[in-house]
Ligand SMILES: Cc1cc2nc3c(=O)[nH]c(=O)nc-3n(C[C@H](O)[C@H](O)[C@H](O)COP(=O)(O)OP(=O)(O)OC[C@H]3O[C@@H](n4cnc5c(N)ncnc54)[C@H](O)[C@@H]3O)c2cc1C
Ligand code: SF4
């Protein structure tokens with residue numbers, strides 16, 4: 050008998066899992082708040098990494114692996130990252146076979162571009178809408194299985210929580226129809242969480258509106274461990290906006306874009322000067338901190354504003370249009386200027402969470418039967434993610450997860466009891482009853498804005514312990530004010546406000562392990578930077594932060610990092626990597 | 639001088655069966671405001687221009703960078719994405735309505751699931767043998783890739799259906815977007831091997847014959863997809879298949 054699986058989320062990770070399970074003949078119920086084709090993964094512009102080595106550069110999965118571990122500042126467990134890098138070329142080939150219109154070389158082969166943190170052309174791309182193209186290819190394959198009756202889609206349904214049985218195994222989920230507000234339990238042999246990043250905790254980020262991290266937070270509150278929450282990637286180049294910060298992809302620098310500002314009346318290409326070996330293609334945390342320094346410490350922002358230039362006006366406009374049209378268009382549409390003529394004005398923005406639900410090497414969380422893949426889990430990027438490695442980790446994680454889910458379902462058949470499901474439905478129904486009775490003075494959307502400003506100011510690029518403590522105190526205050534919300538909309542049909550009130554609570558809960566995780570980590574590593582502790586401290590902190598929910602705040606534990614394959618070494622981008630490595634060739638000789 | 643503002647006149651509807659009504663909201667002007675960020679202002683303070691407390695306007699949006707297709711609405715009579723409609727360039731009162739060719743869920747949120755059903759009906763996928771490692775895909779001519787790429791950016795937003803006179807309550811016409819996708823699938827070397835199944839879906843009721851060549855669709859497509867080229871080309875493919883089928887009988 051085939052297993053019956055529940056997947057929450059239809060981004061790259063969720064759709065890959067669905068496709069892989071259906072291919073094995075397993076049954077899938079796929080849930081997504083937005084139609085899966087509108088998931089956040091469509092936003093990915095730059096591309097997907099894989100050491101296919103078509104440029105005669107001698108690239109290999111081992112070099113990709115080393116770049117990823119080094120870029121992640123030795124915080125990622127190494128074996129799964131190696132697995133991902135080894136699988137990468139075949140993953141790119143698979144997407145090519147599924148019809149993704151990747152850019153081509155004159156010979157008709159796949160073309161590759163350069164991204165940050167590497168010296169190789171390793172990023173396959175379809176114009177500047179790679180995520181969209183990859184997502185659509187998966188969407189099409191999953192639709193094929195839907196037509197064949199193996200996949201049932203629940204679009205417009207939102208997961209509220211998981212259903213643990215008496216033994217603590219996960220036996221399904223409770224979800225709500227965002228239109229009718231019907232609340233139901235869905236039993237399953239396994240559950241996969243693939244709900245993406247928590248960008249909205251930071252108010253305006255580069256992420257999409259459904260990315261509140263609410264589902265991951267719900268799992269955390271039900272006992273799933275949340276790992277490395279403090280590692281938040283701030284992308285160096287985004288256009289600040291009223292509703293979101295729009296990313297200007299790293300591919301712009303990959304194609305030759307330069308970052309500069311005026312110093313003593315002359316253009317100053319500060320990344321090139323500070324980091325001669327990698328120049329504009331240093332990893333994101335490095336570029337972001339450099340921009341922060343230039344703007345806030347040296348006060349050299351463009352027109353005194355927190356902005357610097359990202360410039361492609363010296364490059365061939367025809368070639369640019371062919372390769373990064375989608376990115377140029379975003380700037381044109383939302384700023385109204387042509388970047389091939391006028392340098393873009395950009396500033397760093399919250400972009401990605403390296404942290405997430407803790408999973409083992411088979412993508413299973415600490416709750417048996419509950420799996421996680423994609424941006425909502427912590428496994429592949431250590432302290433800093435390299436550009437174009439996320440799409441890869443979503444697909445790879447989905448694949449690994451699907452195999453483990455099939456095996457789990459075989460050995461853990463449910464006895465058909467629905468007692469636990471009924472209990473959970475009642476709990477969630479009571480929660481909503483309370484929300485519908487809220488008649489205080491506070492507005493949920495206004496509290497959200499305050500949360501975003503608080504987190505962006507204190508828990509992103511530069512972190513100080515006193516400010517982190519104050520932030521956590523403020524979070525408790527916001528939770529208090531959450532109780533004083535007045536619901537404007539008491540309607541029982543498509544009530545987005547009532548649903549948002551729940552998201553907001555979950556955001557506040559998840560903001561705490563992020564903030565306190567940062568407070569606990571007294572070192573600087575990858576995206577996590579404390580001026581009071583400017584060095585990486587392997588002796589005390591080469592370990593994964595593990596947060597467990599309790600009613601009086603997150604409890605913390607730690608887990609050692611598996612560094613069995615590459616020996617940790619200092620991470621520098623002002624010189625070539627070879628200068629930082631122990632010289633194995635000499636030793637061997 | 640009075641502070642500059644933008645007035646949004648919004649068509650509202652509680653649920654699919656209830657009557658519609660209009661409400662106006664006045665929002666302080668900011669150069670980088672767009673329709674969605676103004677709807678977000680309303681959520682923070684749902685009070686109409688006349689000072690009446692109301693409910694937040696319900697809308698559909700996700701990416702906020704015109705790539706997911708969610709936030710398609712009719713703004714000042716023209717269908718487009720609301721997130722990329724900046725406040726700058728809008729003068730006077732701005733009317734915002736839900737699309738008319740799809741059932742309204744609530745306020746500005748519409749149900750476009752029929753477009754996903756069309757994709758299913760037309761077998762809009764590449765039938766690969768399996769996801770296991772079978773090595774590299776077929777080589778593709780870079781010029782052909784550049785042209786096919788244009789079609790792969792279709793975000794199922796529905797603008798072209800909204801603008802097409804042939805898509806209406808009395809017809810089953812599936813609209814131009816699906817024809818663009820069938821064209822795209824036929825451009826891929828593997829997809830081309832199975833194009834007949836897709837053409838079959840476009841030969842029946844609601845298929846390509848219902849297109850009246852009004853060309854409204856190309857004009858409104860936010861991704862400038864050459865839909866009429868696809869309609870012409872797929873039309874030819876359908877005729878050739880029809881002849882082939884005739885002689886095969
Ligand atoms: C602007 C931008 C550009 C990027 N560019 C690149 C790039 O070039 N290369 C790269 O590798 N990475 C890139 N990234 C990162 C990458 O896009 C994301 O990390 C990745 O797409 C996440 O995919 P996912 O499958 O984990 O989740 P998502 O695509 O975010 O999907 C989440 C899914 O979960 C659903 N969901 C959420 N909560 C619930 C719930 N409670 N109930 C039901 N469903 C729910 C949503 O509806 C959605 O379907 C970029 C990110 C951004 C913001
Ligand atoms: S050409 Fe005209 S009739 Fe045909 S699909 Fe486009 S708008 Fe509709």
Ligand code: SF4
Pocket residue numbers: 791792793794795796797798799814815818858859860861862863865
């Ligand atoms: S063809 Fe253009 S207008 Fe039509 S759905 Fe696709 S993107 Fe939208």
Ligand code: FES
Pocket residue numbers: 698699700701702703704705706707708709710719720721722
């Ligand atoms: S919100 Fe995605 S297109 Fe506007």
